[in-house]
Amino acid sequence: MRVISGRFKGVALTTPKAGTRPTTDRTKEAIFSHLDSWGVLDDARVLDLFAGTGALGIEALSRGARELVAVESSAPAAALIAQTLTALKHNRSWEHGMSARVVKARAEKYAAS
Template identity: 80%
Template sequence: MALATPKQGTRPTTDRTKEAIFSHLDSWGVLDDARVLDLFAGTGALGIEALSRGARELVAVEASKPAAALVAGTLKQLKRNRSWTAELRARVLVRKAEALAAATADAPYDVVFIDPPYAFETEACNRLLADLVANGWVDARGVIMLERSARSDDPTAPEGWEITQSRAYGETAVFYIEAAENGEDAI
């Protein structure tokens, strides 16, 4: 199914990068029955792909109302599909990722996708990562996948967490961040 894309304001993850990300996550087995948080969701491609690969819950967070409405429409279509089961959950929040991360989570997520606009400053990115961990948004055995411009400064992992792998795909850099005591187990 083709995803609806807003006329402006989003930079969808390329197919090559998306395939590499999911090949990586599949090899770790982290998507099976996972709760997924997709920040700066844009078209919802990352979160929706996670659902198609075994995740059971998706919360897509997008500040742009038009983009969020398109993701909601895509999810509505998916929920009518025969492959959608009663165990699957998905919803869209129209909210800034930074505001969400600054609040305390009800329950942690197993996988957190962060794909901010390339203009999102490194310092803001580091603050977002720290808030997600400090406020309980990421399970201690979870994985944060951060996608940024390859020209940006590398992010700094929150205290007690580390960048376990990073890869560049043309203009895109992808970072995998895990709790320090779990990084070696996942590889």
């Protein structure tokens, strides 16, 4: 599993051993091809509910989003997302003004708050 395009292209994404079903590269490419064609990712604020591996939110950051909040209820999955985001923040492609964080919470409760 990896970032497929943008400033973090090729960066490996760590996945939990169980409990998540990562979005395939093919599905991510289909989703982000549409979003790119609509021009909605540049400087976007992204909320990734049920984040799992964080792949969709991280892909959005890679393609121009400025802010990511990844919400995940599984402690191991949230920890892996946080680990990946820490590594990305030390990547030379991380730009000033970008932000990303993980919230360990049930997505339904977070969205309702």
